[in-house]
Every structure is written in structure tokens, then in C-alpha cells.
Amino acid sequence: xxxxxxxxxxxxxxxxxxxxxxxxxxERPVKSSKDILALVSPILQSVREGGDDGLRxxxxxxxxxxxxxxxxxxxxxxxxxxxxxARIDPKVKEAIDVAYKNIKAFHGAQMERESEPIxxxxxxGVVCQRFARPIGSVGLYIPGGTAxxxxxxxxxxxxxxxxxxxxxxxxxxxxxDGSISPEIIYIAQLVGAKTVVKAGGAHAIAAMAYGTxxxxxxxKLYGPGNQFVTAxxxxxxxxxxxxxxxxxxxxxxxxxIIADKTAxxxxxxxxxxxxxxxxxxxQSVLVTIDCDDSYVEAVNAAVEQQxxxxxxxxxxxxxxxxxxxxxTRSVEEAFEFSNDYAPEHLLLYLxxxxxxxxxxxxxxxxxxxxxxxxxxxxxxxGTNHTLPTVGYAKQYSGVSTSSFLKHFTSQELSSNGxxxxxxxxxxxADVEQLGAHKASVxxxxxxxxxxxx
Ligand SMILES: *[C@@H]1O[C@H](CO)[C@@H](O)[C@H](O)[C@H]1NC(C)=O
Ligand SMILES: *[C@@H]1O[C@H](CO)[C@@H](O)[C@H](O)[C@H]1NC(C)=O
Numbered sequence: 339x340x341x342x343x344x345x346x347x348x349x350x351x352x353x354x355x356x357x358x359x360x361x362x363x364x365e366r367p368v369k370s371s372k373d374i375l376a377l378v379s380p381i382l383q384s385v386r387e388g389g390d391d392g393l394r395x396x397x398x399x400x401x402x403x404x405x406x407x408x409x410x411x412x413x414x415x416x417x418x419x420x421x422x423x424a425r426i427d428p429k430v431k432e433a434i435d436v437a438y439k440n441i442k443a444f445h446g447a448q449m450e451r452e453s454e455p456i457x458x459x460x461x462x463g464v465v466c467q468r469f470a471r472p473i474g475s476v477g478l479y480i481p482g483g484t485a486x487x488x489x490x491x492x493x494x495x496x497x498x499x500x501x502x503x504x505x506x507x508x509x510x511x512x513x514x515d516g517s518i519s520p521e522i523i524y525i526a527q528l529v530g531a532k533t534v535v536k537a538g539g540a541h542a543i544a545a546m547a548y549g550t551x552x553x554x555x556x557x558k559l560y561g562p563g564n565q566f567v568t569a570x571x572x573x574x575x576x577x578x579x580x581x582x583x584x585x586x587x588x589x590x591x592x593x594x595i596i597a598d599k600t601a602x603x604x605x606x607x608x609x610x611x612x613x614x615x616x617x618x619x620x621q622s623v624l625v626t627i628d629c630d631d632s633y634v635e636a637v638n639a640a641v642e643q644q645x646x647x648x649x650x651x652x653x654x655x656x657x658x659x660x661x662x663x664x665x666t667r668s669v670e671e672a673f674e675f676s677n678d679y680a681p682e683h684l685l686l687y688l689x690x691x692x693x694x695x696x697x698x699x700x701x702x703x704x705x706x707x708x709x710x711x712x713x714x715x716x717x718x719x720g721t722n723h724t725l726p727t728v729g730y731a732k733q734y735s736g737v738s739t740s741s742f743l744k745h746f747t748s749q750e751l752s753s754n755g756x757x758x759x760x761x762x763x764x765x766x767a768d769v770e771q772l773g774a775h776k777a778s779v780x781x782x783x784x785x786x787x788x789x790x791x
Pocket of ligand 1: 473474475504505554555
């Protein structure tokens, strides 16, 4: 095969694909989850039953970590973390600090709105309220593997901190010598994490969901990960023994770009490649509006040219073949496809891009106009980047401050309020034949009448 051929995205046109092909394009290149569940289940079991020892053997086996210490090597770091472990290049530190400030500003504004109690007097003397409280203990999963991801630590750690979560635990795969990258430790310090767990993959999820001697149990788990991590999160969420919630069922990262003739093919190509760099199962989709074959050809030529110069050319070569370009004729047609696909990241490279945001029904986060590359949202603009993938944008939102809160409600009735509402409750309790329910109201109404309250 001609090697330059391999850096190209296959091209389809909406005018000559049938419904079946369209449905196939809306699918993601993911493995069947059944096989993965079978692989993950014994890993969860070994941590749940074996505690720290089970976790330690998984770290050696799956994280390929060979720590210098003896068989009892420590699985966690506890705050306060030493500055020594958090020493990073001053340039990187400044960049992390800028990102931290922006993410905190945006999520802080959301907290102001979210934490305000709601109070409604639904009937005279009947007052209902709703209050927000932080989730007590949260477990944040920071993937490692093909790249170090300090940005994910920020995106999860900052909303947890802003929401006021008391126990923040970070888990991330250790390096082969058992250490954790200093960027992650620096961010753990910034967001006030108490524990860093040196483990990646399904076993890290299990340790935080069930808790071990050295890993605190979390009430809710957050963060992206590979298919094993995703499967582990779904399994612990279903296990009533774990009493652990999860954020979104995340899968491989993806982008969908809607472009018209005004979009520069070189920039479009850079965003397609930026997505593919994440890994072999990432997907990039370009939907063009009223662009001819020569435009599509220009994009593919730019993809080819840029890909060869990038450090991760090998990953790109393999993953581009599962991305594609779809030519459509109108704005409506393009958005209809995009809404059906429900992308994690949606880029709008269109004339009057801001106006088209109202056409978006399903997307994780939207990047508007030519000067808003996904990389800015990934790192530092202020929005979070933990977003629903694999089409879950149809029913889930990305991680935000509210993901770290739970709500409870209250009601307070005055004697007058009970006089107003009680008779209706008695009727409904009668209908359901719940006599004690009814009596709890009737006895009070009698007392109010008797004592003239
Ligand atoms: C924080 O963790 C400690 C130790 O595991 C636990 O005792 C405490 O209840 C946790 N606090 C909250 C608010 O969950
Ligand atoms: C990301 O975070 C922001 C601010 O916290 C929030 O409003 C938004 O719903 C979150 N999700 C997405 C998809 O951006």
C-alpha cells in the first residue's frame, strides 16, 4: 500500500449514501462491551476482595510498574505533597496556573448559581426549598498511558474544589519506577487533593469505588479512560454493594467538524489530526456544506502533509482510516447528521458560526468559529473537557460544578398551611388505602381545631 494513502480520511456524500450506510457512519468504532465486561469483572473482584494486596498485584501486572521497593510498596501519596515531587518547569507551571484561574472563574460562577437555595411557597403556609451540598468524597481518574494528562486533573479537580468536596482523591497510572508525574502532583496540591493513588485502569476504579486500607472510598467517580476504565465505572455503578455513582459513561474521544467553503482546509485538517492524536480508537468526522470535491481534496492533502510531520504519525496513520468526511448540501442537512451523531466536541467553521449554535441539539461542547480550536477547551479556556462521548451527549451533560453537588429538599407547613393542604392529602391517602398516612394528617388537623392553633 502506498504509505501516503494511509493518512487520508474516506469521503462519502450524503447524496449517494443509503439509510443503512448513514446509520453505519453514525456508529463509533468501539469493541463490543460484552467481551470487556468479562475481562474487567475479575479485576474488580481481586481488588474488592484482596484490598491493597489485590490492588498492588494489579498495578504490577497491568500498569507494568516495577517499583524499586519491596513487595509492600506504597500505593498512595498523602497530602501535604512534597514540593520536591511537584517540581516542574516554570513555563509549564505558568501555563497550568493560567488554566487553573480560568477554569476556577467559570466553574465558580456556576457554583454561585447552583448553591443558591430555591424557595417556593406552593400554597399559603406551605414552603418548599431545595439546597445544594458538595458530595463528600470524590475519586478523580486521570488517564496516563500514551500521554500525561495534567489537563484532566485540572478539569476534574477544580470543579470538585469549587463545589467544596471534602475528600478529593486522584488516581493515575504510575511510571515504570512507581513515581507520578510532577505536573499531576502540582495540580493535586492546587486543588487540595488529599490522596493520590498510584494506579491506572479498572483496578484503580475498583480501589476508589470499594475503598482499601490505603485508598479512601469515594461516593462518586469521575474521569475519562479507556474501555476498561469505562466498563469498570459502569460495573461499580451497578453494584449496590459499592454505593458509588459515576459521572458519564465515557468512551474514546471524538470530534465532528461542520465546515463550509469559508473554512481554511489547513485549519480543518489540523483539528482532524488533533483529535486522532488521542489514540487508535478516536474518531474525527468532517461534515462539509456545499463544498465540491476539490475542497475535500485540499483537506485530505493538508491532513497528509501535516500528519507526516507530527510526533505521533504512527497512531495517526492507523486511526485516520476510521474517520471520514461526509459532503452535504445544506446547513440543515449537516446539523441533522451532527445531532444524530451527538459528538463530544463540535466545531463550527461556518459563516456566522455563532448564529448556528441554536441549531445544536446534541453535543458535549461547541467550539465556535475559526479561532476556537478544541485544544483551547481541552486545556484552558475555562469550560471543562470531561464530556459525554459515543453519542451519550443525547442524554448526558459534561462534567461541571453541579456534577460535584447533590441536592436535598425541605418542606415546612404552618398550622394554616396544613389546614389548606391536609384535606387533599387525606383524600389521596384514602385512594391509596394508606390509613396511617391519612391519620398523621387527620390527628394534626383535629389538634389544630381543638386547640384553635
Ligand atoms: C473524608 O474521609 C474520611 C476518611 O476516610 C472520612 O472519615 C470522612 O467521613 C470523609 N468526609 C466526607 C465528608 O465524606
Ligand atoms: C462544562 O462546565 C460548564 C461550567 O461549569 C457547564 O456549564 C457545562 O454544562 C459543562 N459541560 C459542557 C458540556 O460544557
